[in-house]
Amino acid sequence: QLQASGGGLVQPGGSLRLSCVASTDAEIPLDYYAIGWFRKAPGKEREGVSCISVSDGSTYYADSVKGRFPVSGDIAKNTVYLQMNNLKPSDTGIYYCASEWGHGSNCPKPWDRLSWYDDWGQGTQVTVSS
Secondary structure, eight states: OEEEEOOEEEOTTOOEEEEEEEOSTTOOOGGGSEEEEEEEOTTSOOEEEEEEETTTTEEEEOTTTTTTOOEEEEGGGTEEEEEEOSOOGGGOEEEEEEEEOEEEESOOSSTTOGGGOOEEOBOEEEEEOO
16 A cells, blocks of 8 residues: 655745655565656646656656656655655646556556556645745
8 A cells, every 4th residue: 555645735936745655564665666656637637757666766757847856765664755846836736656566676668657557545735836
């Protein structure tokens, strides 16, 4: 099970850090799978934001967030972070994290295909507004 948190209301140009915690019940280390971040903006389809393979540190980003939203993982805490900087109103939406098991610990290709992902956490709302 995954749980995303850290959302909130922030002004344009501000920052937030989202966390995605993998449940320890399964006792499967975070580096055994990939974690994707997705978002659902009002009136739009859910879209990929980023994917990380914690085992080797490889990352993928949507063009719209590249350079602003670095993703990282902490195996000891079974947590993946999405640091969101220089936020824009267009970043508003519900953010979800999801795990992907079918490609070892690597992000799938294409990494932003929703159907690859097996388990989805509850989302966290991010609102960017002045």
